[in-house]
Amino acid sequence: MIRLARSGISSNPLRSWLVGGCALLVAAMVLTTVVISRGGQESLRLARERLGADVVVVPRGSVSGVEGALLLGNATNTYMPRGVVDKVRSVPGVAQASPQLYLTSMANSSCCSVSLMFMFAFDPVTDFTIEPWLQEKLGQDLQEGQAVGGSDVFVPEGEDKIKLYGYDFDLVANLERTGTNLDQTLFMTYPTAYAMQQVSQTEAKMALPVLSDTVSSVLVKVADGADRSEVAMAIGEAVPEVDAVPSVQMFSSYGDQISGVLRTLIVIVVLTVILSLTLMAVIFWMSVNERSRQIGVLRALGATQRFVLLAYMTEAALLALAGGLAGVVLAAVVVYFFHDLLVSALGFTILLPSAPSLIGLVVVGMLGALAVAAAAAFVPALRASRQEPAVAMRE
Amino acid sequence: MTAVSLRGVGKAYGDKDAATFAALRDVDLDVETGEFLILTGRSGCGKTTLLNIASGLATPTSGSVKVEGVDLWSISDAERSNLRNRTMGFVFQFPSLLPGLTLAQNVTLPLEFSAEEHADAAGRARELLETVGLGHRADALPRELSAGQQQRVVVARSLINRPTLLLADEPSSDLDQDTEAEIMEIFSRIHREQGITIIMATHARNLISFGTRHLEMADGTLRPDGVAAAGNGD
Numbered sequence: 001m002i003r004l005a006r007s008g009i010s011s012n013p014l015r016s017w018l019v020g021g022c023a024l025l026v027a028a029m030v031l032t033t034v035v036i037s038r039g040g041q042e043s044l045r046l047a048r049e050r051l052g053a054d055v056v057v058v059p060r061g062s063v064s065g066v067e068g069a070l071l072l073g074n075a076t077n078t079y080m081p082r083g084v085v086d087k088v089r090s091v092p093g094v095a096q097a098s099p100q101l102y103l104t105s106m107a108n109s110s111c112c113s114v115s116l117m118f119m120f121a122f123d124p125v126t127d128f129t130i131e132p133w134l135q136e137k138l139g140q141d142l143q144e145g146q147a148v149g150g151s152d153v154f155v156p157e158g159e160d161k162i163k164l165y166g167y168d169f170d171l172v173a174n175l176e177r178t179g180t181n182l183d184q185t186l187f188m189t190y191p192t193a194y195a196m197q198q199v200s201q202t203e204a205k206m207a208l209p210v211l212s213d214t215v216s217s218v219l220v221k222v223a224d225g226a227d228r229s230e231v232a233m234a235i236g237e238a239v240p241e242v243d244a245v246p247s248v249q250m251f252s253s254y255g256d257q258i259s260g261v262l263r264t265l266i267v268i269v270v271l272t273v274i275l276s277l278t279l280m281a282v283i284f285w286m287s288v289n290e291r292s293r294q295i296g297v298l299r300a301l302g303a304t305q306r307f308v309l310l311a312y313m314t315e316a317a318l319l320a321l322a323g324g325l326a327g328v329v330l331a332a333v334v335v336y337f338f339h340d341l342l343v344s345a346l347g348f349t350i351l352l353p354s355a356p357s358l359i360g361l362v363v364v365g366m367l368g369a370l371a372v373a374a375a376a377a378f379v380p381a382l383r384a385s386r387q388e389p390a391v392a393m394r395e
Numbered sequence: 396m397t398a399v400s401l402r403g404v405g406k407a408y409g410d411k412d413a414a415t416f417a418a419l420r421d422v423d424l425d426v427e428t429g430e431f432l433i434l435t436g437r438s439g440c441g442k443t444t445l446l447n448i449a450s451g452l453a454t455p456t457s458g459s460v461k462v463e464g465v466d467l468w469s470i471s472d473a474e475r476s477n478l479r480n481r482t483m484g485f486v487f488q489f490p491s492l493l494p495g496l497t498l499a500q501n502v503t504l505p506l507e508f509s510a511e512e513h514a515d516a517a518g519r520a521r522e523l524l525e526t527v528g529l530g531h532r533a534d535a536l537p538r539e540l541s542a543g544q545q546q547r548v549v550v551a552r553s554l555i556n557r558p559t560l561l562l563a564d565e566p567s568s569d570l571d572q573d574t575e576a577e578i579m580e581i582f583s584r585i586h587r588e589q590g591i592t593i594i595m596a597t598h599a600r601n602l603i604s605f606g607t608r609h610l611e612m613a614d615g616t617l618r619p620d621g622v623a624a625a626g627n628g629d
Contacts, residue, residue, distance in 0.1 A: 004507070007495030297491045300452055302480020302508035302556075304473045390444075390453035393487070 001307070004298075006313035008291070014320055022276035024330065025322025029272045031331040031365035033265040036342075038352035039335075040258040044251050046351060047182065052129030053219035053230045057088055057097075057235060057244045059152040067216055067251050067384035078102075079214040080241060087239045088218050093226035094235070099215035103193055111162045111171075112187075113152045117186045119164070120212075121193035122348050128221055130187055132276075137173055144191045146170045152181035166203020177351075191194075217253035220244070269322060273372055280376030284316065288380040289395070295384050296393030305385040305395055312381030315380045316373045324369030329363045397461075398560055399449050404458035406615075407446050418444040420615040422458070426594060428559070431437040431529040431586045433603050434596040434613035442596035443488075445612070446562050449594065450483055451475040452489070462560065480508050484553030484591075486610050488565035491547055491553075492537040498524060499533040502552045516555075523551035543574030550581055553570055561585070563595040567602070 009016045017148050052197070058066045062078035082099060089097040103119040122130055134142055142148060145163065148168040154171070155161065161168040175343075177183055188196070197210040222231045228246040235244035248260070288295070295308055335342065336352060343349050353361060384392075401424040409415035418441045426432050426449075434442050446462055447453035451467040460467045463482060463619055467475055479589055485491075492501045502520040506513045513519075524530045525546035529540075546566060553561055563582070567575035586593050594608065603609045611618040 001507070003496070003500065006494070007493050010495045011493075117570065151574060159475075195559065285516040292491065293489065293491075296452070298504075299476065299490075300450070300485045300487075301552075302476050304476045305509070306473070307508060390447040393489075394450070 001311050001314055002318075005318055008287075008311070008315045009318060012203075012287070012290070015187050015287055017317040019280055019283055019316070019373065020323035020326070021169060021215045022280050023320040023373055024266045024327035025272050026276050027324035027327030027365040027369040027374050028331040028334075029265075029269045030368040031328050031361055032271045032335060033262070033269050034361050034364060035331070035335050035349075036346070036350055037258065038267060039352060040261070040346075040348050041255075043349040043351040044255055044258070047349075048247050049073045049248055053233065053247050054222045054374060055094075055220040055232045055243045055244050055246055056250055057084070057218035057220060057239075058216070060241055060243050063243050063245055064253060065253065067097060079216055080217050082213040084239060084242060086216050088220060088235055088242070088244075090156035091235050091238045092232070093225075093231035094220055095223040096126065096128050096221040097121050098219050100217050100219060101190065101193065101210070101214065102216040103210060106164070109164070110150075110156045111164075112156055113154065113184075116184060117153065119193075120185055120187050120216075121182045121190045122187060124189045127219075129219055133175075134173065140185075142172065142189050142192075143187065144195060146172045147186050147188045147192065148173050148175065151177040151185070153186055163199035165196050165208045167199040193235060207375050218242075246260060249295070257346075257348050261348075266332055273368075277376050279371050281380065283381040284312070284377045288312075289386045292384075292392045292395040295387065296391075299389035299392065307385075310382050310386040312384055313374065313377055316381070320370045321371030323365060323373075324366035327369060328365040331365065332358065332362070396428045397425050398430070398463060400461040400541045401425075401445075401449060402459045404445075404455045404460060406448060406453065407456045417615050419448065419455070422497070422615070422617055424449075424610075424617060428592050428594060429586075430573070430608055431582075431593045431606040432595070432610050433606035433609045434612055435598060435603060435609065436596075437601055438598060440612045442598075442612050443564050444615075446564050446594060446596055448559075450485070450562050451479060453579055475580075476508070477510075479506055480556060482559050484558035484561040484565040486546070486549050486553050486554065486561070486566040488568055490537070490542070491549055492585075494537055497534050497536060498529065498540075498548050501537065501548060502555055504552060505556050511530055517578075518566065519555060519606075520551070523554055524548070526554075527551045543570045543577065546570060546574070546578055547581065550578065552584075554585065561591050561593045561594060565597055566595065570597070575599075588625040610613065 051074075051134045056066070059078045059080045065078050074391060084101045085097055088094060099122070101121040103121055106119070109117040124131060131141065134140070134148065145168070151169050151174055153174065162171055169186075169192075175182065193210050197208045198206040220231070220235070228248070232244040232246045235242065298308060311331055335350070339350065339352065401422050403415065404422045406416045406419040407415040417561045422445065426573055428522055434445065436442050444453060448455050449462070450461070451462070453485065454468070465619045467478070470478070470493065493504065496504065499517060502523055506516050519531055521533050525613070526531050527550055529544060529547055529551070532544075540548070567578050570578065570602060579602060581594070582593060595602075
């Protein structure tokens with residue numbers, strides 16, 4: 001049967017290429033859509049998780065700017081006085097409050113595998129997001145001159161330290177991959193940031209503008225049993241110069257954007273499936289008509305109706321699998337190799353799937369192509385199998 | 396023993412509402428085992444329809460058809476297919492080799508539809524190709540052969556399942572005289588050496604002498620036996 005199906009495929013290369021091309025489109029679109037939607041959602045979830053805070057406090061009117069900085073690495077110059085931290089801490093329901101300061105973005109840094117690297121400072125005394133992780137991993141606090149990097153940050157080959165603004169850092173640990181800009185972020189303590197600023201005055205071409213007694217955001221952990229939304233509202237009322245956002249609502253605009261893109265992609269997938277299904281069905285009808293005499297001969301030689309039906313379905317399946325395989329490979333190449341371009345075009349980050357997940361998604365993409373090809377081929381194949389042999393040979 | 400038996404067989408084409416065309420009218424025919432029956436007649440007289448109905452490829456409008464005692468229309472389509480696969484060989488007028496398969500693969504094609512195991516199918520295919528003078532081309536594709544050579548491969552294919560009944564519909568109509576003679580010589584040899592029952596439809600009256608019996612068809616009916624051949628063409 002496989003031999004017959006292969007013979008059918010090779011007998012009309014154009015027809016086979018067209019069917020394979022349709023399968024390719026379906027598989028590629030299904031895989032791309034699933035990767036983008038799942039990768040986008042996962043990326044947001046991880047970004048929220050990595051914030052490690054119940055509520056994020058930022059200067060009033062700068063939520064979207066901070067979201068963009070945290071998620072996409074967009075430059076942001078939003079600062080507020082450090083005194084805000086104490087005001088936030090005094091709000092009922094707040095258990096812990098710790099400041100973070102956005103320092104700068106660096107293009108084409110020698111210690112980062114992607115084009116932009118970001119630097120943040122945190123307060124080691126009050127921090128409850130990075131410090132516990134460091135304690136668990138290193139068994140010690142982050143000291144002055146030490147930094148923690150995202151997964152894309154590394155010590156340049158041949159060096160034992162990272163040198164930035166004339167200042168030497170020890171990279172003591174790397175955070176796990178998130179797919180967000182946290183992967184390309186260097187975290188240091190406030191004392192290290194001040195020390196780097198000092199050195200940059202004399203050692204760097206351009207001094208690092210660290211603003212004393214300022215913070216970019218305050219991360220808040222609420223007290224046990226306190227409601228995050230209520231605490232956020234209380235902070236907003238008590239400290240008028242800030243916006244307080246429960247972390248589950250952070251990046252909500254990006255969530256909306258992902259939903260919008262997903263809706264568009266679903267429409268494209270549906271259109272692709274409808275067009276491919278129609279084109280494939282037309283091609284299979286033509287194929288059945290064109291090979292009517294051949295089907296009659298097969299029936300004369302003893303092929304049962306079931307055999308003819310299965311031979312046609314096998315042919316469709318082989319074409320779908322070949323086209324589907326090409327489609328998922330193409331989609332994977334686009335998603336992996338043009339990841340940065342895709343992120344910049346879509347406006348949100350995509351966490352690429354792990355190898356086992358990717359295998360699962362590849363199977364989903366290929367099953368999609370297989371299902372469309374099977375649906376397109378079934379009626380023509382059924383007609384071919386049920387035709388009276390003598391009539392088939394006459395047509 | 397009767398190999399094929401037709402009783403009161405009629406075949407009409409056309410819808411109920413439209414005018415119908417009677418391709419066969421009340422045909423009675425018995426073909427005995429080992430016969431080489433030649434059916435002649437002008438184009439459109441019903442020869443092909445008769446062969447199709449005798450082999451279960453077309454449904455008769457009326458009457459009954461038996462092959463080796465089995466009523467073809469009292470069994471299922473799958474059983475009819477199986478019966479064709481086990482007992483019949485076909486040679487068609489038109490090119491009927493699958494273009495994507497080699498000659499050897501084409502010859503063994505009927506075995507693909509059989510539920511039985513066929514040991515050394517490739518060896519038998521080569522043997523049959525040798526019989527028709529194409530043993531050295533077993534791995535060639537049909538497009539590499541002339542029309543006459545292709546028809547010889549079809550003859551080889553028709554014998555792969557060791558049939559008891561061979562149905563040939565205008566097997567040499569598209570061939571030149573020399574090739575036609577070659578094909579007919581092969582048929583004669585098969586009939587003589589293997590005792591296969593052969594029913595051959597042709598419009599060429601010069602081939603009548605190859606058969607053991609001749610029937611003339613006209614307007615969907617069989618005329619009384621024509622001039623019976625003296626031998627089998629030798």
